[in-house]
Amino acid sequence: MRTVRNIFSLMCAAIVLLAADSEGRAVESTLNPKQQSIVAISSFTANGDLEKLKSALNEGLDAGLTVNEIKEVLVQLYAYAGFPRSLNGINTFMAVMDERKAKGISDMEGREASPMPANWNRDEYSAQVRARLGGRDTIPAPSGYQLFAPVIDTFLKEHLFADIFARDNLDQQSRELATISTLASIPGLGGQLQCHMNAAMNTGLNEAQMKDFISVLAGRVGTNEAHAANAVLTRVLANRTK
Template identity: 60%
Template sequence: MRTRKHFPFLISLALVLGIAATTEASEMNKETTLDARQKAIVTIAAFTTTGDTARLKPALNEGLDAGLTVNEVKEVLVQMYAYAGFPRSLGGIWTFMGVMDERKAKGIEDEMGKEASPLPADFNRDAYGARVRADLSGLKEVPKEDAPYQKFAPIIDTYLKEHLFADIFARDVLTRQERELATIACLASLGRAEGPLGFHMGAAMNTGLSKGQMHDFVKVLDAEVGKDEADSAGKVLAKVLEARK
């Protein structure tokens, strides 16, 4: 039987357990959700891909307000040309220029952020790109045997290694994880790109995005981009997660 003298102890215990539970929930939340900057990368990449400048404009503002630097936003927009094409990338850049003019007129001073670090004179783009692709694939070693598409069209393999995974990925304005997040947002919005989307979803997880964060990515698509895009991405993600078991 509990007496009144036990009440202070029980209250203290409840408070301690409550604080512990809140802390644990907070830590779990960090592991299972994307933060505001990451969500902004998703929407910026998605609306640049679809050419939806009406929705891209607020997404750009939200990204800057969430802490993305001007150069980080530029980098997402530039990278989109590799997946969505120059017209979409340039359209996004023009939209961003307009957003920056409006923010300056309102007296908003956004952080420019760092520029890309210079590459060494002896930078081996082929070797670097091959290593990056292997890392994103989750491989410890660069494959010695070419894939069928590499044998069929060797020049596309050169472009992938030397340009996409070297020229672009070597620019340290964004992390590999941020680049992969932008890529899967682009591919999910592009449509009919389930194969590349599956590869890059796996790559995104190989850069450190958790299973929960990947599910949250689909939720962001559903809430901000479109149900069809989210449903399609969710199906691809389910296959990726099953294959990773």
Template identity: 65%
Template sequence: MNKKRTAFLTILMTLMFSFPAIAEAKNMEKVQTLNARQQAIVPIAAFTANGDLDKLKPALVDGLDAGLTVNEIKEILVQMYAYAGFPRSLNGIHAFMAVLDERQTKGIDDEMGKEAGPTPADLDKDKYGAEVRAKLAGLETDISSAKWQQFAPAIDTFLKEHLFADIFVRAILNHQERELATIGALAAMPGTEGQLHFHFGAAMNTGFSEAQMKDFISVLDVKVGKKEAESARKVLNAVLVSRK
């Protein structure tokens, strides 16, 4: 009887110590990949940026089915004009309108989601934008006195006051989601490796792990294209080396 009792206690203790370990392992596993909503952001941003509307439409449907609200997707499409220009952003918006019309005729009622609040009237856009950019760059103070800033100070002002203030202050998407959309767009466009390098780092500074950024490459590979994924992988590898 004592042997049976000892064996039972041994099994019980093993299970007690195993369950926390299993739970911890599952939690670690969860942060190794992007969730469904995050994965859906990537092709929406990519196909808006490169202008592939035929692929954008199913990506928009996938985004809605993954749990993105109508206003969250609209916000991604609006943000894209800062990286791909007004024409691509507007084309994406028109494509999204068509998708929503089609879904409504089928009786699908998509969640609108929260609206963006007004920009505070007393917002110091230069200061706010500089603080956001510094945080994304992993710096205590914003970058300054770079050659390009001295050569064309107007573009630096627009970056701080418009992109990192007017756009980033809107509450529909958080900074992490915005950076995910940004790297999705930049990875889909040729000649933007320098900007992609910065924004890979910015995405990780918002809390994305190395494994999640590698999963981003996998999403690119499957959803966008192998060429884009391979090009982005080279940039990410350089970023990971520099961060170590």
């Protein structure tokens, strides 16, 4: 299994190293170390592998993620993986921090999220965020589950895309990277993964970086997760070129 995983990872890496834009100029072809750490932290939080999560948290801090950035990732993931997984991740992070402090390691705390104005319109803000992540210039009319169960749409908009996504101590590209890592690590969420892979690219992640995301999954999380996510990414890229 390790050999298969390494081969798949190397194949993905070979692809992304050749990335260039339509005019032949070099583009960013890999995720940076902090982004790669977000992938690992989110994936292991989602699948409940706390031993590997512990290693990923240490690597994330060593790569330059601040304490508050990691806290923010772990908090956001409750919206996609549930409170139990998120709380397990937070408890694991607390243990990691205690161990690092005992070793005399001082980690950068990072800044807290800025407070929102008192007259903030959460519904309007969240609708605009969701439309922008979906690649739309205008807010689409409600349809499907939004009409069938409007309360879940209210929760999605006002809490996830307002209360959470408005917190500015983690940028929205990082939030989407955490989201697709989580969704790729939970079986049966291909539809949601496809939606959020598009959203991740709408925040500025390019094709090469998305392929490197698959490579990170293959090398650090698992070949099953990587193969399934790669199939979804293939559909996403095909649809975006139409």
